[in-house]
Amino acid sequence: MVRSIGADHVVDYAREDFTRKDRRYDFILDNVANHSLSDLRRALAPTGTLVPNGGGFDNRWFAGGGRVVGAHVLDRFVSHTLRPFLVSPKLEDLVVLKELIEAGKVTPVIDRVYPLSEASQAIGHVGGGHARGKVAVTV
Ligand SMILES: NC(=O)c1ccc[n+]([C@@H]2O[C@H](COP(=O)([O-])OP(=O)(O)OC[C@H]3O[C@@H](n4cnc5c(N)ncnc54)[C@H](OP(=O)(O)O)[C@@H]3O)[C@@H](O)[C@H]2O)c1
Incomplete structure (x- = not known):
């Protein structure tokens, strides 16, 4: 399905962990929150951008909130851009x-x-x- 809507390269998360491979990505939109920020940063190109978008709902109190705060803080100190966003429909x-x-x-x-x-x-x-x-x- 993902290929049919235009993806050139597809990773099956049940078979491989993209953060443990050599490939580096310019942009990661993390919809799942099942990797640590440091694992995700390892998969980013040196000036790549990570958007922690949601997920983490197994954490009853904070969901993905801790990662969003962590990304905000880290963003000031690293070469990567770490930018959470909240949709506001217009x-x-x-x-x-x-x-x-x-x-x-x-x-x-x-x-x-x-x-x-x-x-x-x-x-x-x-x-x-x-x-x-x-x-x-x-x-
Ligand atoms: N920032 C914002 O303002 C905002 C707004 C809306 C939504 N969100 C967030 O966006 C995310 C996506 O939302 P959604 O509505 O599309 O629903 P979702 O239920 O998070 O997405 C379902 C999709 O995720 C895939 N998936 C499940 N586990 C996965 C894993 N471990 N690795 C990779 N893919 C996995 C499923 O594929 P399989 O069936 O193959 O497992 C399915 O295609 C959510 O985390 C939501 O909180 C953020």
């Missing part, structure tokens, strides 16, 4: 996304669509951590 951004989709430059992947009456099942499916793409609720 109409202008959604219009740009819509145009990219219409131009065929971004391919959205919808895993499942639920009616509003089944919103709790939709949330349960996302909470399982293996939704393949996005989960939509129709209103």
